[in-house]
Amino acid sequence: MTRLPYDGVVLTAPVSVPYVRYTNESAHWWIARALRETLKKASVTPQELDGLSVSSFTLAPDTPVGLTQHLGISPRWLDTVPMGGASGVAAMRRAARAVQCGDVDIVACVAGDTNRIDSFRNLLSAFSRFSMDATFPYGFGGPNASFALLQDAYCHTYGATREDFGKIAVSQRANALHNPQAIMKKPLSLAQYMDGRMISDPISLFDCVMPCAGSEAFVMMREEMAVAKGLPYARISATIERTNAFPDDPIQLRGGWAVDIDELWGMAGYGPEAIDVLQTYDDYPVICMMQFEDLGFCAKGEGGEFVRRHDLTIGGGFPHNTSGGQLSVGQAGAAGGYLGLVEAIRQVTGTAGPTQVEGAKRAAVSGFGVINYDRGLCSAAAVIEGAGR
Amino acid sequence: MTTPLTLPPKKDPQKRTTVPVLPPVARSRAAxxxxxxxxxxxxxxxxxxxxxxxxxxxxxxxxxxxxxxxxxxxxxxxxxxxxxxxxxxxxxxxxxxxxxxxxxxxxxxxxxxxxxxxxxxxxxxxxxxxxxxxxxxxxxxxxxxxxxxxxxxxxxxxxxxMSCDPKHRRILISDARAPMALALTRALLSAGAAHVFLGEAEAWLAWPERAEFEGMENVSILPLDVTDVSSVAKLAAEIGGKIDILINTASYVRMGGIMDNDTSFASNSFEVNALGLMRLAQGFGRTMSGRVQDGINSAAAFVNILSVRALSPDANYGAFGASQAAARSISQSLRAEFQGSGMRMMNVYIGPVEGDAWFQPLPPPKVTPNTIARSVVSGLVDGLEEVTCGDIARDVYARWQADALLLEREMTGGGS
Incomplete structure (x- = not known):
């Protein structure tokens, strides 16, 4: 069955609350800040807001239900998306249908997490039942160790080198130097990357994100409302989502995008060559490389070669993770699953400021999340296009 | 690729002993x-x-x-x-x-x-x-x-x-007179144990096998009576800080059922088989628990040698079976108390022992002291908690795991 297009529904008011390494403020505080800013930017009052989608790992003991009373809002449509790095795209595609069908008029999509001293360890310990039973008792390396296994197998199978992963990290750092909100403010050279100490071989220091606190948000509404308010906005051309793809692969060398990729480009009506800017989920460079392949930017196993042939910086031929990505901006829990999408909205609406890719009209965004045991289970991707500037 | 471990030098008493910390404990029920x-x-x-x-x-x-x-x-x-x-x-x-x-x-x-x-x-x-x-x-x-x-x-x-390997470790066997004590001592030494201490109650009573121990290197016989709190406390004060593995071999066996048996025999059975273990745990358990991460010769395990009658009594050994069941229960409680330290509690289930006069009238198969010694050492090397030794113990344990109520009927009602 052909999927309905996302006609008449738009994305607007992208907001990134500056991240900090540690904070005493709660997830509620971080979410409130992003929500307030995005509503202000969209010229929507809290009383007008009738839809809310929340992603957070650290709201406990509350759920987004408690959050509504905490923040004094009365949504008629409430969603919570627990898909980690795939949360942004997943939240967007759910909200889009609700707005399109008239179940709701305005949805604020927000992701945010706090990071107190030692809260990362506690978060990991309670992350999932399988990780508690079958991953953490084995050295407790956290996601570093899980991705190290994937990268070890990936490099052994396809021959990508540390330099290839280094180029991704170094290019994102170059991009981050244009983003005043990035946590990482110093330039990074390939030599420095190569000298980075091993964290969980072959994952080294500059392959890892910095856990921090922060939040991201955007607003979805019908196009005529955005026009009436004079807001810059983006349209959704295509989306895909997949959970627990390829369960019989003994180790993860591909993500769920590979299942649905034809549907993504079929719905968009064009292929990867038409994309001006790409935002991938970058908890580790090897996952970016997997996305280049599985989203069709290059063939499987050619990610390393693809990186060698392209300039991934803002001014380059293949602008990728233009804000600096999580590798340089930081990983604020579930907000990491929004960071790429929020930056993509800025890019295609021409509002990215210092990280703006000239003439960017079409962006692809992909997300990847939730290492439940030995692999990331959630994958999602979207193509969005700028309009209404 | 594996670097062989060498016997560590004598410990500097001024150095702090590493406090045991545990790897992640939490698990789902299924796990x-x-x-x-x-x-x-x-x-x-x-x-x-x-x-x-x-x-x-x-x-x-x-x-x-x-x-x-x-x-x-x-x-x-x-x-x-x-x-x-x-x-x-x-x-x-x-x-x-x-x-x-x-x-x-x-x-x-x-x-x-x-x-x-x-x-x-x-x-x-x-x-x-x-x-x-x-x-x-x-x-x-x-x-x-x-x-x-x-x-x-x-x-x-x-x-x-993950193992309780005897190599380079110092071991206390609670009763030197137990039928498996000599075989066990030899097996532990050949597995690399640094020293074997053996407890001897009522030293004034001569026993012929003592001579076998006297010529052995790295073996000491010391006074220990598991029925006497002060005897246990005295030995613990003397050598408790350097015991890495404690093997309780003390056992008191008398034939007889419940209705016609002398309760003083039953009382002795409990004093030695059950409360003896408790006294050893009180004397040595706490110190050993604190030394679980004390380097190569760290404390590792408590071993209790139990009759498989702990699981299902033989009517001809009623009081003995009851004391064994009590001993097993104490083992399990001790295992739970050791949980926070990483000390292992290993139960070794045996059948009637070859050469043990108190099991003389029973027909074969019986378990030999050498078999028991081998099972204890391999159980320690493998880091086990539950070990069955010999045909009878293996058979009873398997039937008990499969269906304890059926086993009781088999013990009394035939079933052939």
């Missing part, structure tokens, strides 16, 4: 099954009763057909290491003290992918055999072992932490 397997030295996973798919991680419904009928069973441990990593950074104190730590992803020939510890002699691409071991938290964990390891493969630090 506790790994520990049940590991405690017995078995390698087993859940299998689906309907579609036979082997499951991992442990779960509550089949990954192939969603049937909730999953049963634990022994499976082929053959696998291949698909990927490996060396973890150099961890927020968990236990692993931080032991960095770097290697782990890997193994594809088991029967299906699932296992994240596991790697023995130092295996790496990516290697064919391995998987084993389930109890870690310091007392939980069952997976380790990939070489198909054919080197002679010193037990000295691998990851494996050593």
């Amino acid at each position: 506790l099954g790994l520990g049940v397997m590991a405690a017995q030295g078995r390698f087993g996973l859940q299998a689906c009763s309907e579609c036979a798919a082997i499951q991992y991680p442990p779960r509550d419904a089949c990954v192939k057909c969603i049937s909730e009928d999953l049963v634990w069973r022994d499976v082929d441990p053959a696998g291949t290491v698909m990927a490996e990593t060396t973890i150099r950074v961890s927020p968990e104190p236990y692993f931080r003290e032991r960095m770097p730590w290697r782990m890997g992803a193994v594809q088991l020939a029967v299906g699932p992918t296992l994240n596991c510890h790697l023995h130092g002699e295996v790496g990516r691409g290697d064919a391995v055999r998987m084993a389930l071991k109890l870690d310091k938290a007392g939980q069952g964990v997976l380790i990939a072992l070489p198909l054919k390891g080197s002679e010193v493969m037990q000295d691998d630090p990851v494996l050593r932490a």
Whole structure:
């Protein structure tokens, strides 16, 4: 069955609350800040807001239900998306249908997490039942160790080198130097990357994100409302989502995008060559490389070669993770699953400021999340296009 | 690839003893099954009763057909290491003290992918055999072992932490007069034990086998009466700080049922078999618990040699069986108390012992002292909690696991 297009529904008011390494403020505080800013930017009052989608790992003991009373809002449509790095795209595609069908008029999509001293360890310990039973008792390396296994197998199978992963990290750092909100403010050279100490071989220091606190948000509404308010906005051309793809692969060398990729480009009506800017989920460079392949930017196993042939910086031929990505901006829990999408909205609406890719009209965004045991289970991707500037 | 362990120099008494910290303890209920397997030295996973798919991680419904009928069973441990990593950074104190730590992803020939510890002699691409071991938290964990390891493969630090290997350790055997004490001493010394201490009650009573011990190197006989609190306390004060493994061999056996038996025999049975263990635990348990991470010759295990009659009594040994059941209960409580320290409590179940005068009228098969010695040493090397030794103990234990009520009827009502 052909999927309905996302006609008449738009994305607007992208907001990134500056991240900090540690904070005493709660997830509620971080979410409130992003929500307030995005509503202000969209010229929507809290009383007008009738839809809310929340992603957070650290709201406990509350759920987004408690959050509504905490923040004094009365949504008629409430969603919570627990898909980690795939949360942004997943939240967007759910909200889009609700707005399109008239179940709701305005949805604020927000992701945010706090990071107190030692809260990362506690978060990991309670992350999932399988990780508690079958991953953490084995050295407790956290996601570093899980991705190290994937990268070890990936490099052994396809021959990508540390330099290839280094180029991704170094290019994102170059991009981050244009983003005043990035946590990482110093330039990074390939030599420095190569000298980075091993964290969980072959994952080294500059392959890892910095856990921090922060939040991201955007607003979805019908196009005529955005026009009436004079807001810059983006349209959704295509989306895909997949959970627990390829369960019989003994180790993860591909993500769920590979299942649905034809549907993504079929719905968009064009292929990867038409994309001006790409935002991938970058908890580790090897996952970016997997996305280049599985989203069709290059063939499987050619990610390393693809990186060698392209300039991934803002001014380059293949602008990728233009804000600096999580590798340089930081990983604020579930907000990491929004960071790429929020930056993509800025890019295609021409509002990215210092990280703006000239003439960017079409962006692809992909997300990847939730290492439940030995692999990331959630994958999602979207193509969005700028309009209404 | 494994560096052989050498006997550590005498400990500097001014140095701080490392406080035991544990690897992650929390598990789901289903995952506790790994520990049940590991405690017995078995390698087993859940299998689906309907579609036979082997499951991992442990779960509550089949990954192939969603049937909730999953049963634990022994499976082929053959696998291949698909990927490996060396973890150099961890927020968990236990692993931080032991960095770097290697782990890997193994594809088991029967299906699932296992994240596991790697023995130092295996790496990516290697064919391995998987084993389930109890870690310091007392939980069952997976380790990939070489198909054919080197002679010193037990000295691998990851494996050593999961075993209670007697090598370089100092051992106290509570009763030198027990029928298996001599064989046990020899077996422990040949397994590399640094020293074997043996307890002797009522030293004024001569016993012929004593001469055998007297000529042995690294063996000392010291006064110890497990029925006497002050005797236990005195020995504990003297050598408690350097005992790494305590093996309770003290046993008091008399024939007789319940209605016509002399209760003073029953009382002695409890004093030695049950309360003796409790006194040893009070004298030595706390000190040993504090020394579980004290280097190469750290404290490792308490061993209790039990009659399998602890599980199901023989009517001809009624009071004895009752004291054994009490001893087993004390063992289990002690195991729970040791949980926070990483000390292991190993029960070795035996049948009637060959040469033990109190079992003289019983027909064969009987278990020999050498067999008991071998079982104790291999149980320690493998880091087990539950060991059955000899045909009778193995048979009764298996029937008890399968159906304890049926076993009781078999013991009294025939069933042939």
